[in-house]
Amino acid sequence: xxxxxxxxxxxxxxxxxxxxxxxxxxxxxxxxxxxxxxxxxxxxxxxxxxxxxxxxxxxxxxxxxxxxxxxxxxxxxxxxxxxxxxxxxxxxxxxxxxxxxxxxxxxxxxxxxxxxxxxxxxxxxxxxxxxxxxxxxxxxxxxxxxxxxxxxxxxxxxxxxxxxxxxxxxxxxxxxxxxxxxxxxxxxxxxxxxxxxxxxxxxxxxxxxxxxxxxxxxxxxxxxxxxxxxxxxxxxxxxxxxxxxxxxxxxxxxxxxxxxxxxxxxxxxxxxxxxxxxxx
Numbered sequence: 609x610x611x612x613x614x615x616x617x618x619x620x621x622x623x624x625x626x627x628x629x630x631x632x633x634x635x636x637x638x639x640x641x642x643x644x645x646x647x648x649x650x651x652x653x654x655x656x657x658x659x660x661x662x663x664x665x666x667x668x669x670x671x672x673x674x675x676x677x678x679x680x681x682x683x684x685x686x687x688x689x690x691x692x693x694x695x696x697x698x699x700x701x702x703x704x705x706x707x708x709x710x711x712x713x714x715x716x717x718x719x720x721x722x723x724x725x726x727x728x729x730x731x732x733x734x735x736x737x738x739x740x741x742x743x744x745x746x747x748x749x750x751x752x753x754x755x756x757x758x759x760x761x762x763x764x765x766x767x768x769x770x771x772x773x774x775x776x777x778x779x780x781x782x783x784x785x786x787x788x789x790x791x792x793x794x795x796x797x798x799x800x801x802x803x804x805x806x807x808x809x810x811x812x813x814x815x816x817x818x819x820x821x822x823x824x825x826x827x828x829x830x831x832x833x834x835x836x837x838x839x840x841x842x843x844x845x846x847x848x849x850x851x852x853x854x855x856x857x858x859x860x861x862x863x864x865x866x867x868x869x870x871x872x873x874x875x876x877x878x879x880x881x882x883x884x885x886x887x888x
Contacts, residue, residue: 616676631671632664635686639663642690644825659694666693712753714739716849723853729807732846747842753849754841797855804854812847819844 619627643659670686718738722730730738736746805813811833818824818832830837 613676620676628671632668635667638683638686639667639690642687646826662694662697663690666690711749715749715753719849719853720856723857729850729854750842750845751838754845800855800858804851808847808850812843815843816847
């Protein structure tokens with residue numbers, strides 16, 4: 609039995625406070641790792657120390673709730689907990705209004721509709737036209753949406769309180785399960801993801817490669833692409849929304865709930881997405 613596995617089994621059985629503190633210190637570098645790879649818009653009132661504090665809360669929760677018998681590595685479980693803790697704090701400081709939440713739902717629904725109608729991934733201009741907004745306004749909505757868990761590392765079943773109980777798109781690739789049905793489903797998902805990534809623009813593919821494979825931080829990706837960190841967040845959000853729409857069109861992800869405003873159909877152009885924000 610490996611040392612780490614024995615540590616977790618010992619902690620699970622006796623809940624020794626000193627072992628708990630040792631595990632927290634041992635895995636503390638995961639907090640900085642997650643912060644470095646966050647692709648979201650961070651409110652100016654937050655400092656790095658704030659992010660470290662929120663992330664550490666997530667780490668402590670992960671240590672307290674981790675079950676070594678479920679077959680998931682602690683690092684995988686903890687990263688999702690840390691990320692979730694930080695994003696919850698970011699969302700609360702963005703003070704998203706009803707108008708902001710509606711725009712996010714409309715944004716995802718527009719990607720879904722256009723992907724099915726066009727038989728390909730939509731361009732930003734086409735999404736903006738469907739929503740009845742200017743291109744620069746679409747970029748602002750994407751930046752706002754990036755504070756949600758729009759990531760290949762996000763749980764696919766967000767209704768579950770425990771991220772360890774729901775898989776992620778990224779975890780579908782390279783999973784070592786021996787179950788034949790699981791292997792077939794994973795292979796289908798993997799193939800669909802590859803087709804979806806191939807259909808993205810060159811810059812979107814490069815960003816995903818730098819983020820998920822090279823594991824560069826958001827600011828490092830911004831330097832490579834020659835854009836701002838906020839633009840990295842926008843491109844990342846757009847790429848993930850396109851991939852999710854592609855997987856839903858392929859019936860590999862469940863269809864999203866259409867936003868209330870979508871029932872107004874082709875009259876989308878006449879809507880002023882900012883007015884409701886001001887009236888909220």
